[in-house]
Amino acid sequence: MRNSRTSEVPPSESAAAGESTRGPRRRDVLVGAAGIGIGAAAMFAGGAAVQSVSGPATFGNETATSAANHQWRIHPEPPAHAVFIAVDLDQSVDRARLESLLRILTDDANRLMAGYAPVGDQEPQLAETPAGLTITLGFGPRLVDLVNPRAKPEWLAPLPAFKIDQLQDAWSGGDLLVHVASDDRLTLAHAQRTMLKDLRAYTTVRWQQDGFRNSRGTLKPGTTQRNLFGQVDGTVNPAPGSADFDELVWIGANGTTGVGGASPDWLAGGTSFVLRRIQMNLETWDLVDTPGRDAAIGRRIDTGAPLTGSHEHDEPDFEALTPQGFTVINPVSHMRRARSEDPTERIHRLTYNYDLPVAGVGGMGASVSDSGLIFGSLQANPLTQFVPIQQRLSDADLLNEWTVPIGSAVFAIPPAASGGGFIGDSLYAA
Numbered sequence: 001m002r003n004s005r006t007s008e009v010p011p012s013e014s015a016a017a018g019e020s021t022r023g024p025r026r027r028d029v030l031v032g033a034a035g036i037g038i039g040a041a042a043m044f045a046g047g048a049a050v051q052s053v054s055g056p057a058t059f060g061n062e063t064a065t066s067a068a069n070h071q072w073r074i075h076p077e078p079p080a081h082a083v084f085i086a087v088d089l090d091q092s093v094d095r096a097r098l099e100s101l102l103r104i105l106t107d108d109a110n111r112l113m114a115g116y117a118p119v120g121d122q123e124p125q126l127a128e129t130p131a132g133l134t135i136t137l138g139f140g141p142r143l144v145d146l147v148n149p150r151a152k153p154e155w156l157a158p159l160p161a162f163k164i165d166q167l168q169d170a171w172s173g174g175d176l177l178v179h180v181a182s183d184d185r186l187t188l189a190h191a192q193r194t195m196l197k198d199l200r201a202y203t204t205v206r207w208q209q210d211g212f213r214n215s216r217g218t219l220k221p222g223t224t225q226r227n228l229f230g231q232v233d234g235t236v237n238p239a240p241g242s243a244d245f246d247e248l249v250w251i252g253a254n255g256t257t258g259v260g261g262a263s264p265d266w267l268a269g270g271t272s273f274v275l276r277r278i279q280m281n282l283e284t285w286d287l288v289d290t291p292g293r294d295a296a297i298g299r300r301i302d303t304g305a306p307l308t309g310s311h312e313h314d315e316p317d318f319e320a321l322t323p324q325g326f327t328v329i330n331p332v333s334h335m336r337r338a339r340s341e342d343p344t345e346r347i348h349r350l351t352y353n354y355d356l357p358v359a360g361v362g363g364m365g366a367s368v369s370d371s372g373l374i375f376g377s378l379q380a381n382p383l384t385q386f387v388p389i390q391q392r393l394s395d396a397d398l399l400n401e402w403t404v405p406i407g408s409a410v411f412a413i414p415p416a417a418s419g420g421g422f423i424g425d426s427l428y429a430a
């Protein structure tokens with residue numbers, strides 16, 4: 001439903017209404033004193049008053065699954081379009097200036113997710129339809145060191161080297177992550193541009209990764225999406241909102257969860273995020289027949305069922321043998337290598353596909369795709385949950401014949417801002 005517009009000054013901005021109906025310039029807000037509060041100024045843009053933030057963004061009947069202290073709003077079915085942007089802080093940015101930047105980013109993200117134009121938005125009409133919009137901020141190692149190096153968790157560092165990696169600086173690292181996702185591409189483009197305008201005075205873009213999933217309505221609710229291999233991707237994902245999900249993903253009170261171990265107190269209610277860019281060789285995958293694809297994955301391509309079952313969610317039998325005495329599911333198939341006997345070695349996958357134009361090639365037999373997977377992983381602790389899985393896949397996985405990781409980054413995802421605060425205020429208070 002389209003958001004209605006009135007000329008009321010939002011309650012959160014009433015204290016500043018008497019100062020000026022025009023309000024401050026964007027640069028004044030960004031570089032001003034660190035003590036400026038969220039929503040401390042009202043501003044008219046495009047003939048419509050900036051409105052107050054009114055809660056989680058919704059789309060249709062779906063509300064993002066997120067308790068009050070979680071910043072990352074986890075949808076049961078993630079938005080169809082996403083962009084992951086990593087920026088590096090300029091050397092001139094100190095602790096106080098970073099706080100001012102985080103305040104304005106928090107304010108703009110909250111307004112956009114609620115369907116309201118941010119302060120200074122020159123295209124306010126584009127903010128009216130959030131379409132499941134989520135905006136999440138993640139902190140890299142250098143950002144945490146700038147604010148409070150003693151509060152940096154052990155796992156906030158580059159992942160260990162894996163032999164299958166061919167990492168490129170163009171897709172790795174970063175001081176600050178901005179993740180924007182929406183079911184509408186125009187909404188996403190507007191939100192992305194708004195956040196980048198906030199950032200440009202004090203950062204440089206390190207990398208930007210755009211991804212897509214099935215559009216809303218193309219699959220029945222609860223259907224597992226497929227990646228560009230045609231592979232059902234995410235069958236065993238823990239369901240957002242379940243006790244299993246909470247144990248695996250969120251960092252709990254006093255910095256601990258059932259599986260994550262110790263983390264600094266400022267991250268309670270937060271999580272960790274690993275982003276891996278995985279290049280997929282579709283040219284050679286095209287040469288593999290269906291039985292070969294099934295064997296490499298350990299599941300049937302057509303149904304997603306394990307090779308020992310009939311339905312996608314059937315439990316695989318890794319001991320089952322063929323009449324010739326071989327295991328039905330190859331011990332080095334992707335599914336077998338990804339599966340652990342330790343129930344704590346699990347993650348929540350958040351994956352998007354990428355497909356880029358092929359440049360600089362031509363002629364008979366040339367490549368026709370530059371494609372792959374933007375593999376996101378949410379977990380309480382990457383060292384105890386993600387790394388063991390990735391190590392097994394690196395050591396032996398039939399799917400490695402057609403995939404290669406070319407980007408890698410790790411970010412701490414802070415909890416939601418306190419009342420009147422900003423994303424990362426718990427780090428400043430640590």
